[in-house]
Each structure stands twice: as C-alpha cells, then as structure tokens.
Amino acid sequence: MALPKRQTDIGPPHYEKFLPPVIKKNYGKWKYHEVLTPGTMVHVAESGDKIFTVRAASPRILSTATIREISELAEKYCDGYLRFTTRNNIEFLLSDESKMKPLLAELKEKKYSVGGIGPRVSNIIHTQGWVHCHSACTDASGIVKAVMDELHDYFTTKELPNKVRLAVACCVNMCGAVHCSDIAVVAVHRKPPVVDHAMVTKSCEIPTTIGSCPTAAIRPNPKDKSITINEERCMYCGNCFTVCPPINIHNPEEDGVAIVVGGKIGSLRTDPKFSKLAIPFIYNDPPRWPKVVDAIKNILETYAKHAKKHERVGEWIERIGWESFFKLTGIQFTFQHIDDFTFMRDTLRTSAAFKY
C-alpha cells in the first residue's frame, strides 16, 4: 500500500480552521463574560453576539472512543466546534443557546462531570506516572482520580473563596505547574540511589554523570571504572539516574509523595509564588492513596473555612502566617520544612514578631 506523501516542517494547522464562525466574526472584540453555572459561561461581543461554553472534565488520558464521542456531541450541539483548556477540560462551544440544555442533559446521561468554572477546584494538572514514564515514583493518574472523586462537589457545585489549582507530579522533574499550584502533590525519593557498577562502566559517560549531581555527591571510582556516591551529600533528586540509568534511584518501599501548598501563577493582587512544603512525606498507597486524599481535603477545607473572599491559598497563608497555617491544619512541622538548600537565606525568620 502506497503511503500518502509526507510533508515536513509544515507546523500545526492554522487555528482559524477550527474557530466557530461567531468567534471568527468577533475575534478580539469580546466585551465581557458571565459565569452562568459552575460548568457554563457566556461571552458577549461588542456586536452583541454570544458564544456559550460548556465545560466538562476529562481524565487527560483519553481513548479514541471517547474523543469520537465528544466529537459527535460537538457535531450534534455545536456545529462540530470544541476546544480543550490548558487544564485538560473539554469545552463545547455553542452559538445557539437553545442547544445548551439538551447538551447538558446528554452529558449528564453519559456521566460526564460538568463544572470547574469560577471559584472552584478545576481539573488537576498532572503527569504520566507509572502509565508511561521511566522516572515516576508514583502514579499521577491514580492520585488524580482518587482526589477528584473525593472533591467532586468542589468541581461541580460548591464554591470556594477563589479558584484552587491542584497539580500532581510523579517525580521532582515536575512536568506540570506543581511548583506554582495552590495545592500539589510531588513524588519524592528518600534514599540515595544504588549503583550497578558493571552497568555504569558499560553504559554511562562518567564525567557527565559526575557533572549531573547538583550537590557534588558523585566522585569517580577508578577501581570499579564507575562512580561512588557520597550518601551524606545526596538529596535524592535523581538527576544522576536520568543521565545514567544503572544508578537506580527507585526504592518502592521508601518512595512516596510530598504535599506542597500556596503557589500561584497570575499577578492578581499578589505576585506569582512558588508552592512551599506542607507535608514532607506520605507513603504510596495505591489504588486510592487515602492519606493523600485526606491531607488535600483537610488543607482545602481549612482554607475554605478561614480565607477571605478572593484570597488564593497562598495569599491566605501569607496573611495569617505559616505558623498559623500549621496550627489551623494540624500538620506537623518537621526538620524537612526548614530550607537547607538554595532558598535558606530567604526563608529563615529574621524578626521576633510572630504568632503562636
């Protein structure tokens, strides 16, 4: 069978091909929008034209069957137009308001979760996990599913002081915006890697491997034609494993996840911020990671109870102080919370004004 003629460097198809006519007509001329329900909104143009959006959750891993199903829904109700959000939600784009009700009814019947707009929990940004990545020391999809089953009402209905952005990363490479999320899970190691010297000799470039270590914990080991790890200096980042697989950082009994909080992307009110450590370690406990789910729920609900309207998690914590955050959430403060790496100078307290 002859192959169709390949083309190179054509780039993605031009976005205009996929824009509903009402968007093409009013491109750059939108006037305002209104959130109608937790899963629907309307954007109104200067011309008075309207586009309605219905947002539904996706597990990000989608089968072709599901993509076909949502495509067919888009054909039935949206003249075939749809998009996805940066947080992997599905958005149906309707120019005909009267089709919204039947679309919502069909989504409900097909068990889609509609929501995520406004001051709520939106879809969790996450990474590949055991499903597809060599580096993973937890499964991102499983944690996301377990957490969102529990927080489902915060996606579909319940309001929070502001939006809460969750993320899960399955190793410290953090292929998601974990480092700037309101509440996030990041998988961590707690033991130095174990070296398979014979394999290191065979398959690794020694200088590159030594150079990969941020704490200079790796030394040459001429005797074994390999490397030696100074375990006291190792902070388990796994960077050596990335460049030299026979340095095995995985340790199923000691790997698990940490929970970080208070990060933020936008500049609204306060500058963007990094997430900071809340809980240093929870064991992997598949399939539902109950302790992780409980910990996230506790932080979320403490925030919901105490924050002022429009405050993000990080803004709330900064207002009350981290010492109050630990008190209100009942989370234990440990040696792991005190930065002894690059941010130490910025984070140790240099004032006698604090709370108990």
Added chain:
Amino acid sequence: MSGKHKTPMLDELEKGPWPSFVTEIKKASKTSSMPNMADDELGQVEKSYRTKRGYWKHGGIVGVLGYGGGVIGRYSSLPEEFPGVAHFHTVRLNQPSGFFYTAEALKMICDIWDKYGSGMTNVHGSTGDLVLLGTTTEHLETIFAEYSSRGWDLGSSGSAMRTPSCCVGQARCEWSNINSMDICNELTQHFQDQMHRPSFPYKFKIKVSGCACDCVAAIARADCSIIGTWKGNIQIDQAEVKKYADAGMDIQKEIIEMCPTNCMSYKNSQIKIADAECNRCMHCIAKMTKALRPGKEKGATILIGSKAPIVVGSLLSWVVVPFIKCEAPYTELTEMIEKIIEWWDDNAKPRERIGELIEVKGMRPFLEAIGVPPQPQQVFEPRKDPFFFWSEGDLERK
C-alpha cells in the same frame, strides 16, 4: 471484560464520579487494531500498583526521517510479560493554537491512531502537544505520512525549541492584550527547524498569555514567557460599576481594599483609579469585567528563565523587556527572541536552561547581548551589597 490481565486494583479506579483513566485504557483496547497494547499497558500498570514501582526503560532514540524530535521512544522493562508494550513510543502532534478543533479533525486523528497505535492519547501533554501514547517503531513513518499529508505536523522533544503554546486569548477572552494565538502560531511556524532538529543546549519553551492572569502558566513553565499588558488608564464604565453595586457586590471590600497598590477609591457609586500607581495586576478587571477594561495601548512583557526545580531549585521568569509592541507580523518580538536564544546557545553548557545560565553569568552580559538597557521594572529592589562590578566602559563615563 476484554482484558487478558486481571486488574483488581485498577478496576477499583473505575468507581466514583470522576472520569476514569482506567476506563479509557480499556476502551482503547476495543478500537485499536492492536488491542494487546492497551491490554498489556493495563497489565503492566496493575503490576506497578501492586509493587509500587514503574516498569519503563529510559527513552530510546526513535523518530521519523529528517526529524530529531517529536517522537519519544519508550520500552517496557518487562517485554516478555507484557509484549504489547515492548515498544510503546509516544508521538507528539503539534496542537493548533488555543486547542481549538473541529469534530472532523479529531475523528480523523482518531482513525489513524486506531490503525497504527494503541488508541490511547493525552489531550494534551504538559507542553501542549496532542500526545498519542503507544506505537511501535515500524509504524512511525506511516503515522507521520498519514498525519503530515493531512496538514498535521509533529511537535518537538529533546534539546530543541519545544512546541509553543498559548491561552485562548482574543478568540474568546475580553482581557487579551495581544493576539496570543496568532503569536503562538507565527512563532511555531518561524521556529520549525529548531523544533524538529534539536541543536540547542537543552529545551527551550515559549508560552504566550494574553494578560497577567496567565492561563498557560507562562511565568512558571516557559524559558520565554510572553505576557500581554497595557499602558495608559484602565477604562471605567461607571454605569456598570453601579450595576455591580446594585447586584450586591461589596466594592469597597472586594475591590478597593484588595487592590495591591491602594490606587483605587470608591465614592458616590463611582470608582476612581490613580492609574500612575496601578501595577496592572488584573484583580479589579477580573472581578468587574463589565465595568473595567484594560488601557488602550497594548503590548507584552517578556520574561525569561522559568523552570521546574531540577536541579538547583525552581525559577519563575524574570522581567527582561517590560513592554514590547506585538502586532503582526511580530518582527520586533521574533528578533528579540532570536537574540535571546543566540546568547544562550553560544554560552550554555549541555543541559543548562537559560535561567540557570543567567544565574551563572549574571543579568548584565545577557541584557547587553540582547541590547536591552537596565530598568527598575526588571527588579523588585536594587542590590543590597556593595560588591558590584565596573566595566571599562562604565569608568570612562565622566
């Protein structure tokens, strides 16, 4: 069920209201022409759930002729136990700007993927590509020919310009100060060679957000973050202000008192803004979209350097160019990005991101190389120590 493996732990994750990735993997095995891929994927993941560890090898080098990126090699470390995922490569399809699709295009993508792949996808991957999960080496050329002949190209991977991405911008957002989708599309087209033939020290990501709400997390996830902004006064519609008040909004508390620069006041149902004091944070506009709109002179701020914590800590992007005009064909913007990349490419060690390089070399040589003068907008505050450098040029300036 279809599967040849018993998966009690994963089956548990089919319960509950949130959509289940396990159900998706099971569905994929029913439509793919290679059902054992999704089947063995399930089996292997179930084993991971049992043993709490992954079974993938480091990515191998695979690809299509003439490209050095866009496909990521993936192999199971248990090929005998799970032959269906012995090869399980990822194909990154470059998404259209703003993630807009038609049903027709998506169905076409699915038809080809069911024929030559596992039927599993990520919509979308972290960088923005539409990720097709799981195929074998011998199908790669066919997959590329099928998609590219229909107008769809591969995205990027490795030490290259990574697939740029953007917010929905002017297509459906009243706050977008720049045409983020068009800028993203133009930059993607401009850097095709650098995307498909990795020749950089490491990855380089560009993300474009239309305003400081930053819906694509440009400031945290891109080496080059382009964020729309404005100059001049926020436009106020006092009649709409009154409507918000009438509808029950506590304007004093929710808007005026939360303005970070204290530049707003509210008297006699009227909002006043001392615009010279406003730092354009977007809070008031985002909360009162009918009443307040950004100023009229539009452009973007270019920030450089953000990355995840590997290895010596996370970085947020730093302001480099406070304001740049961004009108098609975006020549000024493109030239600036080229200069930025050139300096990095000339100076970085392998696997060194631009933010890390600036930390090592200092901001000054970088700014000089790209021809940007020092400006107070680039810092939160000036330095605190007295240990600063002088170049010969600085000394001569009497």
